[in-house]
Amino acid sequence: MIRLEDIKAAHERVLKVAVKTPFSYAPKLSEASGYEVYLKKENLQTTGSFKIRGAFNKIASLGDEERKKGVVAASAGNHAQGVALAAKQFGIPATIVMPETTPLTKVDGVKSYGAEVVLSGSNYDEAYAYAVKFAKEKGRVFVHPFADEQVIAGQGTIALEIFDKCERPDAILVPVGGGGLISGIAVAVKAISPATKVIGVAAAGAPAMKLSFDAKKPIDTTSVRTIADGIAVRDTSPTTLEYILRYVDDMLLVDDEEIANAILYLLEKQKLVVEGAGAVGVAALIHDKLGLPKGAKVVSILSGGNIDVTMLSVIIEKGLLKSYRKMKLVVTLVDKPGSLMHLTEILKDAQANIVHIGYDRTSLDLKFGDAYVSIGLETKGKTHQEEIKKALLEHGFRFEEEH
CATH class of the missing domain: 3.30.70.260 (ACT domain)
Structure with a gap:
């Protein structure tokens, strides 16, 4: 299990490539929700997502010989770019396995950092299976998107930056897919401010971690379907579930309609482009899911902004019709x-x-x-x-x- 000291050490490493993203009060969202709301804008991170933190920390923690062999990852988007950029910083080879259905813009984004892209499988799980096999055959290090302690420590660095700007928030809302982000943040939060609630927000179309949290044991789902592709994880990781059961206070679900409303709200009211996974905390806020005392100080992490423009146009069009x-x-x-x-x-x-x-x-x-x-x-x-x-x-x- 990682500790606060591991996260602090990771922070020193990741700031060589990641940036301290903006943290600001959101007056309109505060008025709409009844809470004192602050936004941690990881959608403005170097690669448009928090994932660079964990990927860089993992690769930075490898020995010289391990790094020389190169790294392998499986991802359809944010983790892929994080690993590719981190590998570029160290000048080592990186192979990213992506599903065959991955949009060309995402493939080109990964290639722009110098990584080799291999298209395999019709979905993430098939790409993941191929990537693990490929890494083993080639003798390379596989960089897991969430079930890895160095990755978890890297993601937890966001919490340190929150506490630098906001003393003792009442609650922090964290998007949940595989659970790496909330695991790292929860460790840091409970070490610094035990009274601060850590609340996970998952997509109703990808509820594995919520089901596992409620049952106190890993529960996998047979399929996922959500516009929040960054947290569309089918199976529960025992590694991250252990952290979540120990440190996380609550877990909520928001559906695609609520996520789409939050994306449009952030675009219109906050002038921020945020992907579905990054908008789930705001979805929980504007649809009154928290159950906290009114006036509570709440931080919502906008975990990424890499939304497909076609999806964004559909959300805007439907939003205009609904309003x-x-x-x-x-x-x-x-x-x-x-x-x-x-x-x-x-x-x-x-x-x-x-x-x-x-x-x-x-x-x-x-x-x-x-x-x-x-x-x-x-x-x-x-x-x-x-x-x-x-x-x-x-x-x-x-x-x-x-x-």
């Missing part, structure tokens, strides 16, 4: 000259901005002589949308709203 700032209508009109102009005149008078329009006269659901017009509109809230629908009805248009 009544966009609406989608399918209007049935008579397919004759002037009908479409009449429709757009009504929308203009209602001050609705058309951002998309499609015209379909061949659908089998249509009567001959009719057409479907699908329209995307920018709107000013729920009341404005009701006014638009009322105007269409008053002019005899039939329509359906898409959700």
Whole structure:
């Protein structure tokens, strides 16, 4: 088991490549949640994630002969970049095994640090199995993403930086997947401020660690499905579970809808791009999951910001629809000259901005002589949308709203 002294030693090492990320009070989030909220912004870390801390500490702790042989890791994203950059700092070879479905941008990101990328398997577990086998065959050191004491000590360095800025917080919210991050942080927190609660937040679509925490024994799941890919871990690590059962106070779950809301909230209100895994603590805050006394001093760790831009665009689009700032209508009109102009005149008078329009006269659901017009509109809230629908009805248009 690692101790506070191990984490302090790791901190001296990791600051050779990692940065002390910003720590700041979040007034809007505090007002919305009823707590005094602070954010530790690891999404602004060198590689866009906290993972560089553990990876660098692990490689730094190896002997010269071990390092010369090179390192191997399995990852679909953040851990891969952390290991690749750490290996580059030491000038040693690194091979990263990634699933065959990994987006090209993530593969290129790892290659940019000089690592060799091997694509193997259709998911992380298959890539992991190949990486372990590869490392053994080549005589290289395998750098585990979380079930390794040097990695855990590296991740725990975040807690030291929190206490440098915030004396005795009431609670620290930590994203949980494999459990390496919360294990390191919990060791440091309980050594420095035993009264501070360490609360893990996992994705409902990847609940293995939450189930194991409740049962007090390792429980694996058969599959995972969540937009928080950074914490989408199927199986429970006995190594990290031991730390969690000893030092962690509580474990919460948030679903994908709540995570998406938190990503959009951070983007709009805090001007921060945060990936799903990094947003789970804020999701727990804005959906009132904590059960702490109001006014409690709470720190949420934004563990990473490497979100796929396609996923981000979907979250933004759905968020605009949910907040009544966009609406989608399918209007049935008579397919004759002037009908479409009449429709757009009504929308203009209602001050609705058309951002998309499609015209379909061949659908089998249509009567001959009719057409479907699908329209995307920018709107000013729920009341404005009701006014638009009322105007269409008053002019005899039939329509359906898409959700």
